[in-house]
Amino acid sequence: MTILELPVEQPVDATMERRRAIQVAASSSLRRRKLSSGIALGVCWAFLGIAIIPLIAVLIYVTAKGLPAWSVDFFTQSTTPEGIPGGGVWNAIVGTVEITLIAVAATVPLGLMCGLFLAESNGWIAATLRFTADVMTGVPSITVGIFGYIAIVKNFGGYSGLAGAFAIGFIMLPVITRAGETAIRGVPQSLNEAALALGARRATIARRVVVPTALPGIITGVLLAVARGLGETAPLLLTIFGNQYLQWNPTKPMEALPILIYNDSSQPYADLVQVAWGAALLLMVVVLILSIGSRLFAARLQKERR
Amino acid sequence: MSLPDNGYRTMLAVAAVIVGALAVWLVVAIVIQAHPAFVTLGYSWILQKTWDPSHGKYGLLPFILGTLESTAIAVVLAVPIGLGTALALAYLVPHRIRPVLSTAVELLAAVPSVVYGLWGLVVLAPLFRTTVEPFLTAVLGWTGLFNGPNGGVGLLLAGVILFVMILPTMVAISRDVLAVVPNEQLEGAMALGATRWQVLHKVVVPGARTGILGAFTLATGRALGETVAVAMVIGNSPYIAHSLKSPAATLPSLIVNNFGESSGTELAALFGAGLVLLIIGISVNSLARWLVWSTSGGNSQAGPR
Amino acid sequence: MIEAEATGARVEEGVAVYGDEVVVDQPEPKVVMTLADVAVAFGGRTAVRDVTFDVHAGEVTALIGPSGSGKTTLLRALNRMHDTVRTAAVTGTVQLGDLDVYAPSTDPTLLRSRVGMVFQRPNPFPTMSIYENAVAGLKFNGVRKKSLLDEAAESALVGAALWDSVKDRMKAHASTLSGGEQQRLCIARALAVEPEVLLMDEPTSALDPIATKRIEELVVELKDRVTIIIVTHNMQQAMRVSDRCAFLLMGEDKAGELIEFGPTATLFSEPTDPRTLDYVNGRFG
Numbered sequence: 001m002t003i004l005e006l007p008v009e010q011p012v013d014a015t016m017e018r019r020r021a022i023q024v025a026a027s028s029s030l031r032r033r034k035l036s037s038g039i040a041l042g043v044c045w046a047f048l049g050i051a052i053i054p055l056i057a058v059l060i061y062v063t064a065k066g067l068p069a070w071s072v073d074f075f076t077q078s079t080t081p082e083g084i085p086g087g088g089v090w091n092a093i094v095g096t097v098e099i100t101l102i103a104v105a106a107t108v109p110l111g112l113m114c115g116l117f118l119a120e121s122n123g124w125i126a127a128t129l130r131f132t133a134d135v136m137t138g139v140p141s142i143t144v145g146i147f148g149y150i151a152i153v154k155n156f157g158g159y160s161g162l163a164g165a166f167a168i169g170f171i172m173l174p175v176i177t178r179a180g181e182t183a184i185r186g187v188p189q190s191l192n193e194a195a196l197a198l199g200a201r202r203a204t205i206a207r208r209v210v211v212p213t214a215l216p217g218i219i220t221g222v223l224l225a226v227a228r229g230l231g232e233t234a235p236l237l238l239t240i241f242g243n244q245y246l247q248w249n250p251t252k253p254m255e256a257l258p259i260l261i262y263n264d265s266s267q268p269y270a271d272l273v274q275v276a277w278g279a280a281l282l283l284m285v286v287v288l289i290l291s292i293g294s295r296l297f298a299a300r301l302q303k304e305r306r
Numbered sequence: 307m308s309l310p311d312n313g314y315r316t317m318l319a320v321a322a323v324i325v326g327a328l329a330v331w332l333v334v335a336i337v338i339q340a341h342p343a344f345v346t347l348g349y350s351w352i353l354q355k356t357w358d359p360s361h362g363k364y365g366l367l368p369f370i371l372g373t374l375e376s377t378a379i380a381v382v383l384a385v386p387i388g389l390g391t392a393l394a395l396a397y398l399v400p401h402r403i404r405p406v407l408s409t410a411v412e413l414l415a416a417v418p419s420v421v422y423g424l425w426g427l428v429v430l431a432p433l434f435r436t437t438v439e440p441f442l443t444a445v446l447g448w449t450g451l452f453n454g455p456n457g458g459v460g461l462l463l464a465g466v467i468l469f470v471m472i473l474p475t476m477v478a479i480s481r482d483v484l485a486v487v488p489n490e491q492l493e494g495a496m497a498l499g500a501t502r503w504q505v506l507h508k509v510v511v512p513g514a515r516t517g518i519l520g521a522f523t524l525a526t527g528r529a530l531g532e533t534v535a536v537a538m539v540i541g542n543s544p545y546i547a548h549s550l551k552s553p554a555a556t557l558p559s560l561i562v563n564n565f566g567e568s569s570g571t572e573l574a575a576l577f578g579a580g581l582v583l584l585i586i587g588i589s590v591n592s593l594a595r596w597l598v599w600s601t602s603g604g605n606s607q608a609g610p611r
Numbered sequence: 612m613i614e615a616e617a618t619g620a621r622v623e624e625g626v627a628v629y630g631d632e633v634v635v636d637q638p639e640p641k642v643v644m645t646l647a648d649v650a651v652a653f654g655g656r657t658a659v660r661d662v663t664f665d666v667h668a669g670e671v672t673a674l675i676g677p678s679g680s681g682k683t684t685l686l687r688a689l690n691r692m693h694d695t696v697r698t699a700a701v702t703g704t705v706q707l708g709d710l711d712v713y714a715p716s717t718d719p720t721l722l723r724s725r726v727g728m729v730f731q732r733p734n735p736f737p738t739m740s741i742y743e744n745a746v747a748g749l750k751f752n753g754v755r756k757k758s759l760l761d762e763a764a765e766s767a768l769v770g771a772a773l774w775d776s777v778k779d780r781m782k783a784h785a786s787t788l789s790g791g792e793q794q795r796l797c798i799a800r801a802l803a804v805e806p807e808v809l810l811m812d813e814p815t816s817a818l819d820p821i822a823t824k825r826i827e828e829l830v831v832e833l834k835d836r837v838t839i840i841i842v843t844h845n846m847q848q849a850m851r852v853s854d855r856c857a858f859l860l861m862g863e864d865k866a867g868e869l870i871e872f873g874p875t876a877t878l879f880s881e882p883t884d885p886r887t888l889d890y891v892n893g894r895f896g
Contacts, residue, residue, distance in 0.1 A: 014766070015766070015805060015836060018759070018763055018766070018805050019805035019807075021759055022749065022752065022754055022804060022805050023724065025752060025754045025755070026721060026752040026753055026754075027721060029752070029753025030718060030720070033501050033504070033720070034501060034720075036503060037502050037503035040507070041398060041502060043390055044390040044393045045394055045398065046390075047386070047388075047389075047390030047391045047394065048390070048391045048395065048398075048399070050391075051388075051414075051473055052407070052411065054414060054473075055410055055413055055417075057429075061429050062424075062425065110321055110324060113317065113322075114318075114325045116318050116321075117318040117322040118322070125322075128326075129322055132325075133325065133329075134591075134595050135329070135588055135592055135595065136329050137591070138527050138531070138587050138588060138594075139531070139584065139587055139588065139591075140530070140533065140583050140584065140587045141531065142531070142533040142558040142562055142580065142583065143332070143531075143584045144332070145562075146336060146339075146561070146580045149565075150336070150339055151331070170328060170332070201309070201310060201314065202314045202315070203309040203310075203311070203317075227416055230418065231417070231418030231419060231420070231421075232419075233418070233533070234558065234562055237562055237565075237566075238562070238565055238566075241566075258418060258534075261420045261421070261423075261424055262534060262538070265424045265427055266427065266538065273428065280420070280424050280425075284417060284421050287416050287417070288416055288417075291413060292413070295409060490732060490734040491734055491737070493692065494734040494735075494736065494797070495736070495751065496692065496723070497690060497723055497801070498723065498727070498747060498748035498751050498752075498801070498804060499721065499722075499723040499724040499751050499752050499804065500720065500751040501720055501751075504751050508736075508751075509736055512736075512738040513737065513738060
């Protein structure tokens with residue numbers, strides 16, 4: 001055995017030089033880097049604050065200005081011209097509810113069946129349809145209104161609640177279709193297979209197994225679609241035209257809350273503007289309840305599924 | 307008693323065809339109705355700058371510009387504020403209050419546009435006229451963007467209202483794509499000695515950039531198509547705006563204001579405007595969907611927002 | 612000292628004796644990091660405890676033990692990676708030279724420029740090129756001089772045995788590299804900052820055998836340049852690359868604890884603790 005060499009443990013000089021240079025840069029820039037980080041993060045927080053402010057502001061203002069308009073008369077009387085006291089928004093409520101119900105009655109079955117179709121197929125046809133549905137959500141609402149006008153008002157000779165329902169339905173359709181497809185795809189394949197193995201027909205499976213299981217997701221989608229539809233004004237302006245009086249017949253021009261708000265808000269008469277605020281509060285409350293409700297519903301359904 | 311399988315499948319296919327046909331019908335119907343305008347006026351009328359139906363002029367340029375400008379204001383505000391908010395929601399806010407705050411921002415999207423219009427017209431417009439516009443003119447007047455009287459209603463207010471309306475879109479989608487940047491990349495950056503902001507700025511945001519672009523495009527699409535809130539606060543002047551404070555008009559506001567009373571060539575021109583709007587809306591929306599779709603790894607489950 | 616013992620010399624008063632020959636006094640390598648009674652708990656539940664050992668400069672120290680014994684948790688405590696976990700609590704003392712790692716006055720970002728980390732799965736930044744990845748750490752730490760960046764990047768890539776394959780495509784995206792190459796890029800990225808200690812968390816477990824071998828060779832080559840602490844669940848790997856080993860085992864309270872620490876050769880041939888003996892004999896994995 002020979003003498004063992006001492007292990008040389010010093011790293012190469014260049015490395016030490018670099019290490020020193022890097023550490024100098026690191027420690028001298030530390031304050032600056034931490035300051036930048038703090039400022040940038042602070043800006044993000046500030047922006048978050050800015051994002052929340054409008055919601056709070058709108059809620060406060062609409063409530064403050066709209067609440068005084070609420071009275072028994074407000075909810076039970078139809079609109080009166082300016083200057084005549086005692087008017088309400090009953091005709092607008094009737095119109096809004098009828099149109100929404102008709103739209104839902106038409107769109108939900110159609111959208112659901114389309115959703116079932118999409119959930120069960122994967123070819124290019126389905127992909128195109130899915131893309132189409134997505135693009136439909138991007139059609140400007142005024143264009144949907146124009147379409148409603150062309151399709152129904154022109155062809156059937158006049159403004160009507162049905163034309164409005166058609167336009168609102170067009171807006172709701174893609175939302176329900178996609179929500180339906182997502183909910184149905186969420187149903188475990190094993191359920192499907194078990195039912196098939198028992199000899200059930202596909203229609204029966206859909207009716208008895210798939211849809212009931214997917215129902216919570218479907219309902220959430222429908223609620224969201226309704227919330228979206230309630231907030232649309234432009235399509236209604238071009239299709240139902242508005243009506244000062246109470247009108248139950250959907251084949252005639254009707255009034256709706258968004259139209260009332262739109263028209264009355266620019267009037268120089270204070271009492272009409274007051275009515276507009278009241279209607280705005282009503283509309284906003286309903287839409288927010290639907291939106292929050294559908295979220296809570298969806299969250300609860302997530303929990304139950306666990 | 308349920309339908310036999312064949313009947314069932316056919317029924318579903320029919321439903322699918324109806325939905326597809328509706329979409330196609332919309333495009334066809336509008337093209338057909340707009341066609342007379344192009345026959346009568348040629349193709350360049352879209353870009354003329356005078357809209358004066360009583361003299362046979364149907365230039366759409368002021369409205370196209372108004373649409374673009376009001377959208378630009380909204381987007382210039384929404385992108386940084388939206389991104390910052392999204393970063394805060396995805397990485398800075400404590401876990402427990404994250405859902406509450408996220409929902410609060412998303413609820414902005416639930417407020418009906420007509421309510422925003424009302425609020426903008428009655429509450430914000432006076433505020434703009436008395437406080438905001440004078441302030442901005444004093445501070446930024448040198449840019450030449452703030453000439454003219456303080457009117458309250460106008461491009462600026464419309465842009466701000468649009469910003470509030472598209473913010474939830476920008477935030478919600480950005481937040482989702484920012485949050486799914488793989489944790490291992492964040493750790494990699496942290497382990498090298500990066501500060502929190504450096505991690506977000508150099509690793510997280512670039513990692514989510516396609517999705518953010520998609521969010522931006524989607525938000526832009528929303529702003530371009532918004533009708534009622536804009537119509538209520540933009541002042542509806544058919545001339546090209548020369549200042550941010552001027553009243554202006556957009557394609558949607560033009561249509562909604564004039565549709566009821568117009569006929570003949572004017573009506574056809576409005577249909578033409580609707581067609582232009584449709585083309586813009588569909589292109590921007592398709593682009594956005596493709597961008598968002600390609601980031602989520604081709605997950606076609608992502609529903610509409 | 613370790614090599615001396617391993618080759619069968621007797622050690623008397625700090626001097627290695629071979630037969631009748633007296634060899635020159637070999638000083639113990641300097642201690643670069645010390646751990647004293649280190650424990651990590653998450654929300655009150657202890658994950659690893661009673662860890663005390665010294666890390667010597669220029670050596671590879673391996674943390675070994677079956678899964679769940681807290682090796683990774685312990686490793687990540689050394690560069691304060693648990694700082695971002697709200698429920699985490701690290702007790703005991705970790706010293707880097709004369710710096711108390713967990714002192715309130717110690718800045719974690721600065722610490723991490725001195726203690727680098729390589730992760731189990733290669734994690735190069737996907738939006739950055741190879742060059743940008745290599746200099747990312749330097750830029751994070753405020754280094755701006757192009758000459759220093761280039762020099763450090765080249766030296767690091769050479770050290771990671773990657774320079775020859777990438778020097779002509781530095782602008783290419785990191786994702787164009789294979790898994791093994793990506794991991795070596797991550798090693799280069801960590802090396803570029805010239806840390807004193809490099810922590811490696813099972814760096815080869817996501818790689819194929821050939822890439823694994825390359826990295827093991829790299830680890831041995833690099834230890835002169837940077838002290839390495841490596842977590843590995845592979846005993847043979849520990850035997851191949853490490854100079855000292857710390858053996859951790861999960862106790863009955865589900866917390867990992869340090870069972871034994873010592874030179875690798877000793878630990879694997881004549882361990883003090885019977886549990887170590889069982890582990891190295893493969894009686895549990």
